[in-house]
Structures are given as C-alpha cells and as structure tokens.
Amino acid sequence: MTGKSPSGAPWRNFYGRTRGKGLRDSQKEYMKDLAHLSPGPVSWDDNPDRNPLDISALFGERPLWLEIGFGGGEHLVHQAAANPDVGIIGAEPYINGIAMLLGKIRKAGVENVAVHPGDARDLMDVLPKGSVEKAFLLYPDPWPKKRHHRRRFVTAEHLEPLWQVMAPDAELRIATDIPDYVRQAMEEVPKAGFEWLAERPEDWRLPWSDWLSTRYEQKALREGRVPHYLTFRKVSR
Numbered sequence: 025m026t027g028k029s030p031s032g033a034p035w036r037n038f039y040g041r042t043r044g045k046g047l048r049d050s051q052k053e054y055m056k057d058l059a060h061l062s063p064g065p066v067s068w069d070d071n072p073d074r075n076p077l078d079i080s081a082l083f084g085e086r087p088l089w090l091e092i093g094f095g096g097g098e099h100l101v102h103q104a105a106a107n108p109d110v111g112i113i114g115a116e117p118y119i120n121g122i123a124m125l126l127g128k129i130r131k132a133g134v135e136n137v138a139v140h141p142g143d144a145r146d147l148m149d150v151l152p153k154g155s156v157e158k159a160f161l162l163y164p165d166p167w168p169k170k171r172h173h174r175r176r177f178v179t180a181e182h183l184e185p186l187w188q189v190m191a192p193d194a195e196l197r198i199a200t201d202i203p204d205y206v207r208q209a210m211e212e213v214p215k216a217g218f219e220w221l222a223e224r225p226e227d228w229r230l231p232w233s234d235w236l237s238t239r240y241e242q243k244a245l246r247e248g249r250v251p252h253y254l255t256f257r258k259v260s261r
Contacts, residue, residue, distance in 0.1 A: 047123050061126070063113050063138040063147070076152040082138055083111025090151075090189075091115070091160040092144045092177065095240055097125025099162060102236040104134040111136050113151075115144035144177075148185040156190045159197070163240040166202040178209045183216035187258060196256040197232065201244035206252045218256035228252050 063077055079088055087110050094100045094114040104112050114137065116122055122141050129137055140147045164177045177183075178198070190196070196218055198209055214220060222228050231237070231253050241251055 047120065050127070052123075061129070061137065061139045063140055075150070077150050079111070079152060079155055082113075083136060086111040086136065087157045088113065088151075088155050089158040089160070090144075090147075090156045091162070092186075093161070093164055094125060095121055095163065095238060097121065097128050099160070099236050099238050100125060100137065101128040101132050101134060103160075103234070104129075104137045105132050106234060108134075108136055111138070113138045113140060113147065115140040115142065115147045117142050145182065145185065148189050151189040153188050154191045156186075156194055158195045159186065159190060161197070162199045162238060163244070164198075164200065164205070166200070166205050168202070168204075173204075173208065176205065176208060178205070178212045180212070180216060183212060183218075187217045187261075190258045192258060192260070194258045196258070198254040198256070199231075199241070199251060200254075201241070201249035201251050203252075206254065209254055213254075213256055217259055217261045219259045221255045221257055228254055 063082060089103065089107075089110055089112045091100045091103075091112060091114045094116045097114065097116075100112060100114045104110075114125065116125070116139075119141070122139065125139065161177055166176070173179075186196070196213070198213070200206060200209070210220070229252070231251070232255070235253075244251060
C-alpha cells in the first residue's frame with residue numbers, strides 16, 4: 025500500500041519479522057552499541073526535512089557499500105574486515121539478526137560499519153543519489169506463494185530507489201537458492217536499469233571470489249537447494 029502517513033512519510037506495509045525469541049543477556053549488551061553505529065536520522069520524526077545522510081561524516085572519503093537484509097551479519101563483517109578502505113551500511117529489521125551482527129562487530133573489531141535497524145526502503149529515502157558503489161542482496165525472503173511475489177525485493181518498488189542511490193556502473197550482487205526468485209530477478213532487475221554481467225554458466229553457478237558462505241546458504245545446501253549468484257551493473261536509462 026502506498027500513500028502518506030500523518031507525518032508526511034511514505035506509508036509502507038512491512039511483511040517480514042522484526043522479532044524472534046528473546047535476546048540473551050550478552051545480546052542485550054551488544055544492542056547498546058547500536059546508538060553509535062546508527063547511520064543517522066532515517067525516520068521522518070528525526071529528519072522531517074528528509075535531508076540526505078552525510079556519508080562523509082560516517083566514513084570520510086571511503087566508498088560506500090550497502091547490504092540489504094544482512095541476516096546474522098557474517099557476510100557484512102567479513103566484507104568490512106577484508107575492505108577497511110570501504111564504508112558499509114547494513115539494513116535489517118530483524119532485531120535478533122541485529123544483535124548477532126553487533127556481537128560479530130565487537131569480536132572482529134571492525135570500525136567501518138553502520139547499522140540501520142529497519143526497512144531498507146527508509147534508508148534509501150535518505151541516502152544521497154549516486155552514493156552506493158556496491159550493493160548486496162543475499163538470500164532475501166523468497167515469499168514462495170505466488171500471491172506474495174509482489175513483496176519480494178526484486179520489484180520496481182524496491183529496485184527504483186536502489187537504482188537512484190547507486191553510483192554509475194555500481195555493482196549489485198544477488199544470491200538466492202530459489203529458482204523462481206532467479207526468474208523474477210532476471211525479468212525485473214534489467215528493466216530497472218541494471219545489466220547482467222554473466223558471460224558463462226560459471227558466472228552464476230560459482231560464488232564470487234571474496235564470498236563468505238552464510239548460515240542461510242549452508243541451510244540451503246543441507247536441504248539440497250542450489251545457490252545462484254547473480255551480478256548486475258547499473259547502467260544509464
């Protein structure tokens with residue numbers, strides 16, 4: 025559903041989970057780190073003028089990467105540790121996953137990460153246009169029922185704002201074990217202004233050279249599902 029809330033913000037339905045089982049005491053301790061890891065005022069109440077986030081205040085002159093739905097955070101922390109010259113913002117509404125990520129950040133000691141504990145669409149509202157040089161969409165919620173396919177991220181509602189905030193020639197990586205999600209991505213992502221970069225079957229059958237297999241991927245492999253790795257580049261429209 026679209027429209028405006030009483031505050032003037034876009035009215036968006038959110039269908040995913042935000043909470044699971046209760047946090048352990050250690051995870052509650054990790055959640056204290058969220059205040060200083062927030063990228064800035066994302067909500068309309070905090071930022072009524074909807075000014076773009078000051079990325080330079082977050083990461084200086086480092087390039088900006090974005091992970092949409094970071095799950096337990098293992099891939100995000102892996103990329104942050106391997107690329108200290110890059111700043112990475114992760115968006116995730118699931119509080120249990122956020123707590124897991126914060127614990128991993130403490131353990132790894134990475135300092136080039138910011139965390140948005142909410143809907144990636146709200147974050148994309150305030151990211152400067154053309155600021156994101158690489159984006160990751162890894163094992164997103166498949167919404168397997170056909171009537172729910174419009175909730176998937178690979179729809180115009182999500183891909184259009186993503187295209188707007190990505191830099192020219194920026195890279196978009198999508199990993200999924202759901203064949204129908206691959207089909208929808210191959211239909212919708214190019215229409216949104218992204219070129220598929222595969223030249224041979226290995227380009228979507230084999231993971232990226234800097235890939236860290238996530239717990240979601242390990243579950244898919246145990247259950248006999250085959251991962252697909254799709255790489256796109258933003259092009260002019």
